Amino acid sequence: MQYHVNGFNPGDPDVFPAAPNPWRSGDALPQTVDVLIAGSGPAGLCLAAQLAGVPQIRTMLVEPKLGPMEKGQADGISVRSMEMFQAFGFGEKVMREAVWINETTFWAAGAQGSLDRVARVQDVPDGISEMPHVLLNQARVHDMFLDIMRRAPSRLVPDHGLKVIDLAIDPAAAEYPVTVTLEHTAPGREGRTSTLRANYVIGCDGARSNVRRAIGGELHGDAAHQAWGVMDVLAVTDFPDWRMKSFVRSRDDGILMVLPREGGHLVRLYVELDALGEDERVAERGMGAQDIIAQAQRIFRPFSLDVKDVVWWSIYEIGHRLTDKFDDVPEAEVATRAPRVMLAGDACHTHSPKAGQGMNVSMGDTFNLGWKLISVLTGRADSALLHTYSGERRAAAKGLVEFDHKWARVVGGSAGEDMEFDPATAGLPVVARAFINNLPFTCGLTIQYEPGRLTGAATHQHLATGFDIGKRFHSAPVVRLADAKPMHLGHCIDADARFRLFIFAPAGDAGGAGGAVAALCDWLERDPASPRVRHTAPGEDPDAVIDTRAVFQQSFRDLDYAAMPSLLRPRVGRHGLCDYEKVFCADLKSGNDIFAMRGIDRTAGCVVVVRPDQYVGHILPLDARAALSGYFAGILRKRS
Numbered sequence: 088m089q090y091h092v093n094g095f096n097p098g099d100p101d102v103f104p105a106a107p108n109p110w111r112s113g114d115a116l117p118q119t120v121d122v123l124i125a126g127s128g129p130a131g132l133c134l135a136a137q138l139a140g141v142p143q144i145r146t147m148l149v150e151p152k153l154g155p156m157e158k159g160q161a162d163g164i165s166v167r168s169m170e171m172f173q174a175f176g177f178g179e180k181v182m183r184e185a186v187w188i189n190e191t192t193f194w195a196a197g198a199q200g201s202l203d204r205v206a207r208v209q210d211v212p213d214g215i216s217e218m219p220h221v222l223l224n225q226a227r228v229h230d231m232f233l234d235i236m237r238r239a240p241s242r243l244v245p246d247h248g249l250k251v252i253d254l255a256i257d258p259a260a261a262e263y264p265v266t267v268t269l270e271h272t273a274p275g276r277e278g279r280t281s282t283l284r285a286n287y288v289i290g291c292d293g294a295r296s297n298v299r300r301a302i303g304g305e306l307h308g309d310a311a312h313q314a315w316g317v318m319d320v321l322a323v324t325d326f327p328d329w330r331m332k333s334f335v336r337s338r339d340d341g342i343l344m345v346l347p348r349e350g351g352h353l354v355r356l357y358v359e360l361d362a363l364g365e366d367e368r369v370a371e372r373g374m375g376a377q378d379i380i381a382q383a384q385r386i387f388r389p390f391s392l393d394v395k396d397v398v399w400w401s402i403y404e405i406g407h408r409l410t411d412k413f414d415d416v417p418e419a420e421v422a423t424r425a426p427r428v429m430l431a432g433d434a435c436h437t438h439s440p441k442a443g444q445g446m447n448v449s450m451g452d453t454f455n456l457g458w459k460l461i462s463v464l465t466g467r468a469d470s471a472l473l474h475t476y477s478g479e480r481r482a483a484a485k486g487l488v489e490f491d492h493k494w495a496r497v498v499g500g501s502a503g504e505d506m507e508f509d510p511a512t513a514g515l516p517v518v519a520r521a522f523i524n525n526l527p528f529t530c531g532l533t534i535q536y537e538p539g540r541l542t543g544a545a546t547h548q549h550l551a552t553g554f555d556i557g558k559r560f561h562s563a564p565v566v567r568l569a570d571a572k573p574m575h576l577g578h579c580i581d582a583d584a585r586f587r588l589f590i591f592a593p594a595g596d597a598g599g600a601g602g603a604v605a606a607l608c609d610w611l612e613r614d615p616a617s618p619r620v621r622h623t624a625p626g627e628d629p630d631a632v633i634d635t636r637a638v639f640q641q642s643f644r645d646l647d648y649a650a651m652p653s654l655l656r657p658r659v660g661r662h663g664l665c666d667y668e669k670v671f672c673a674d675l676k677s678g679n680d681i682f683a684m685r686g687i688d689r690t691a692g693c694v695v696v697v698r699p700d701q702y703v704g705h706i707l708p709l710d711a712r713a714a715l716s717g718y719f720a721g722i723l724r725k726r727s
């Protein structure tokens with residue numbers, strides 16, 4: 088991280104100076120806001136954490152609960168979410184605190200009443216990401232986002248004790264077209280209502296979303312008519328894989344999943360309970376924690392399970408559901424108006440917890456939306472950009488719901504079909520083979536946005552075959568030239584709504600005059616047609632919108648920082664200090680050469696455009712000036 092740029096600031100560099108003239112003071116509700124976020128689950132908080140960094144955007148987050156969550160709900164954090172956490176700056180903290188899932192085991196009933204381990208597989212395939220798959224209480228993830236919000240220039244905190252009960256949109260109004268009715272939930276104020284007007288309302292208010300209802304959205308899908316119990320326990324057992332993620336299939340009592348949790352002792356169990364009738368609701372069964380424990384003990388036989396403490400439990404029914412659209416604009420009106428109300432997370436898609444996707448996909452929604460809202464609200468992009476949110480994320484959610492359907496069928500296969508050894512599954516039970524096949528999906532790495540406004544065509548994909556256009560930027564090791572620091576290139580992407588241009592140099596190019604890198608940098612820096620010049624507003628830092636970095640093939644010892652183009656040595660802050668963190672080299676010492684690892688054309692080099700949400704927007708030749716300008720002109724306004 089970079090700080091002390093405008094002078095020495097003592098203390099914690101994660102605490103940003105508060106913005107002068109805060110727009111809110113005291114507890115009084117404002118009459119108007121730019122963005123109203125309904126709900127402080129993972130979706131709402133991930134969005135609020137991004138908006139909190141832009142104090143000129145007046146953001147308010149309402150939450151009916153009276154304080155932050157402490158326990159329960161989701162715990163699975165995919166490698167993709169960990170990459171995103173890295174961009175927020177708390178990836179390392181989560182890595183330290185969470186439990187890492189390295190291996191998954193499969194158990195099945197054997198002869199003479201035994202329960203045997205029948206397969207074990209590596210949980211995260213090698214090389215798929217630099218980040219681990221971890222489990223951590225959802226409440227701690229909330230805390231990480233809340234910390235960011237509190238320390239951001241806007242010092243944003245949720246308004247607890249308030250829920251959205253209705254809203255109305257006036258499409259003709261240019262300013263604050265959404266009128267929102269809020270209801271108080273705090274003791275003494277229950278039932279009282281207030282109204283405010285917003286430019287945008289984002290419904291992150293969970294599966295029973297009032298925001299969804301208000302815009303006429305419905306969840307479509309089906310339920311599996313099967314009750315499941317989930318509980319976080321402290322227990323004593325002789326089951327050997329208590330600290331491994333395990334699937335356990337008993338002979339006659341169904342299945343359970345063991346998920347070790349943070350801290351070395353806590354464990355989560357997902358336990359198959361009763362089948363439900365076609366029209367039966369799980370609550371009607373009146374089951375409780377003791378039913379989950381008793382069923383888990385039956386499934387674990389002959390191993391013992393002595394539960395000492397039930398920290399949290401819930402009984403639920405699996406449903407796979409999706410809304411038609413994630414915003415308020417009907418298809419017929421897309422050309423004439425931009426969205427004002429959008430949905431994210433469980434408000435627009437629900438699935439089974441077995442694949443551990445709920446929290447991840449919900450945060451993925453608002454990581455996609457955050458930079459788009461910031462771009463529109465700061466004048467960098469026109470509001471039509473917001474149409475891309477529903478298009479991109481509904482397709483991603485549809486893929487998830489379909490995957491979840493298939494996975495739930497394999498895991499819940501009747502009479503133990505999931506544990507059968509089919510020759511086609513290479514000596515593994517069906518469920519283990521399906522698990523391996525699904526790993527890229529469960530890691531969160533299969534989302535690939537379609538070519539369109541934000542995703543270029545694959546014409547030049549061959550220039551970097553390891554960076555798939557439309558998929559997330561797959562980081563690789565590099566060495567920073569100025570201080571010889573080995574690091575991951577992807578870790579210079581912060582969650583700050585900026586685009587990144589990574590220039591990969593052709594062989595022999597050392598950045599000097601006459602080379603392809605210098606020619607491109609000079610054009611980017613000065614030419615009126617360059618996206619950097621066109622889309623950066625007067626008074627903004629030169630890399631405020633598009634942050635350009637270069638990666639060279641040589642060792643850091645063979646390059647001279649002073650010989651780099653001036654674009655890669657920008658002067659920043661009130662003292663005009665040099666930014667030394669724009670240039671990187673292949674990590675030749677470790678042998679992890681990014682050019683080889685990501686299939687980058689060594690002769691031609693290339694430019695890789697990375698969107699603010701870490702997805703690869705485009706890959707272009709170093710001299711494709713018009714195509715580069717065209718890509719950005721399709722997204723951002725001309726501001727120079």
Ligand SMILES: Cc1cc2nc3c(=O)[nH]c(=O)nc-3n(C[C@H](O)[C@H](O)[C@H](O)COP(=O)(O)OP(=O)(O)OC[C@H]3O[C@@H](n4cnc5c(N)ncnc54)[C@H](O)[C@@H]3O)c2cc1C
Nearest residue numbers: 125126128129130160161250251292293432433440445449
């Ligand atoms: C009881 C429960 C148990 C779960 N258990 C598991 C599990 O075991 N494993 C797993 O992987 N996933 C589980 N999930 C799912 C997982 O927690 C979600 O997929 C994930 O939290 C989705 O995040 P979200 O932000 O979209 O919604 P949520 O986390 O549901 O957050 C929605 C927020 O909106 C608030 N809210 C509700 N109504 C309003 C309103 N009208 N106005 C403003 N705010 C409102 C809620 O209080 C809540 O804080 C569970 C969810 C629930 C609700």
